[in-house]
Amino acid sequence: MATLKARFNGTVGGFRLNLAFEVPARGVTALFGPSGCGKTTLLRCIAGLNRLPGGECILGDEVWQQGKTFVPVHRRPIGYVFQEPGLFAHLNVRKNLIYGMRRAGLDHRHSAQLAELTRLMGIAHLLERRVHALSGGEKQRVAIARALLLEPRLLLMDEPLSALDQDNKNEILPYLEQLHARLEIPVLYVTHDRREVERLADQILLLREGELLASGDIGEMLTRPDLSFGRARDAVTVLDGQVRDYDARYGMSTLQIDGGTLEVAGNLGPAGSCRRLCIAATDVSLTRDNSHPSTILNRLPAVIREILPADGPGLNVLLRIGQSGQGSALLASVTRKSVERMGLEPGQKLYAQIKGVSPLATATASALSDRR
């Protein structure tokens, strides 16, 4: 599998970068960090919009920047979605969409891709409109489709939702999830919104003040005790599940996860298919007793790994699923009072009761690599 390799040291556009990384070019990689940490600058350097002398950027076997080599932006096989949609005001939607295709040497007259993407992004009915007549969400969807139509080898997205209000955000996120599930193009996604990371990312590059703080797969990163993700009051666990069967009588699917099984409402696809599941820490409670009945269907044996201080009055308990704690990590949000009353300590075995499991639309990492 191709990797994206980058190394940038120095100051450009008022931001200091001092980092190097090599990540597999697959799925969605979130560049995550607070505002002003250099995420956008890093993305611009990777695109070639900014030039940081001495930097290095290599995708697979294509050298974009190294030593004296610097491939200008318009010769890099990228797609770029800016914070502001940046549609050309003098062209209508269709002409905006094919502006790049023509220059990339793609046939835009009989393009199945054009038809498919405009349908997927819900903009097929807007093609002949002038762009100023579109809503913010529609504009950004056109911008995303325009970038994807270039058939890029790498899609760069710079906080594509940040300029939108909450309604427009909620409108676009499902489209992004769809894309994620269906496209094979690796994506670098800049955001400071943890929700977007949880819903979209496969791996995370965590930045702080122009440096790389940590990187890894989403499931691991969200539950790492040394990072802030697991300490948030609204922390979540993201894990991959494989559908075992579907019980039409109750409308419930059974999924195999690492260390146990979960029952989830809804038909989540044919047996064997992979789904990403999201469990809010506040939807997980802990009990020592597995005998008394409960309306909560999912009760899994688990082992306490660590008790993390959370923002606010509560604590987040980091668990590993399974009798001996060999399975996936899981976060449970509890009160200080409960921890004292139950005498919770690392190493203890108990049961995690999971009240809510949300399946995400995105493909799982394993499904992504299967497609290759």
Add this chain to the structure above:
Amino acid sequence: MTGAILLTLKLAGLTTLILLLVGTPLAWWLSRNRVWWKDLISAVVALPLVLPPTVLGFYLLLAMSPQNAFGAFLKAHFGIVLPFTFEGLVLGSVIYSLPFVVQPIRNAFEAVGRGPLEVAATLRASPLDRFLTVALPLARPGFLTAAVLGFAHTMGEFGVVLMIGGNLPGETKVLSIAIYDYVESLEWTQAHILSGGMLLGSFLLIFTMMLIEKRSGRLY
């Protein structure tokens, strides 16, 4: 009288055309570049705004004169003599009206900003391609203003023409000089016809420009 009108239109038309060709790259450079001496160039371009036309005409006359280096060079290599010729007037007008064309185009380019050009770059457009297919169309309203101002300003010039062109019928006798002559010789009717025509023509020109600007403002 018709001779003066036609000559003036020819001068203004030709000058505007040359100014658009020269002014566009200059305005583009001024709107993009950040070298320290850019402001120096910018001030030189704007100089005709404040310089008395007679002063400009005086120095142009000196420079064009075959007794001086520039004039001698033109005469020796191209056989061109500029003072008191139509060609000399065109050169003078181009310099005189330069800021009226460069400034609106530069403002328009600056209003377009970097954003659309960066977007075009990520859509595989080369620098020239970006300029032609994004910067130019988006700056279109500025070009209209530039053309109208350059044309109108050249129509009305007097001091520079008098200094370097003189008053040769069919060659350098433009409208404003003709009006001056009519008034001098107390031919009020002719002066009225020309001045009234200029007034009406100028008003229509500016009014049309504003209407078009308003319309394109709605479009973008």
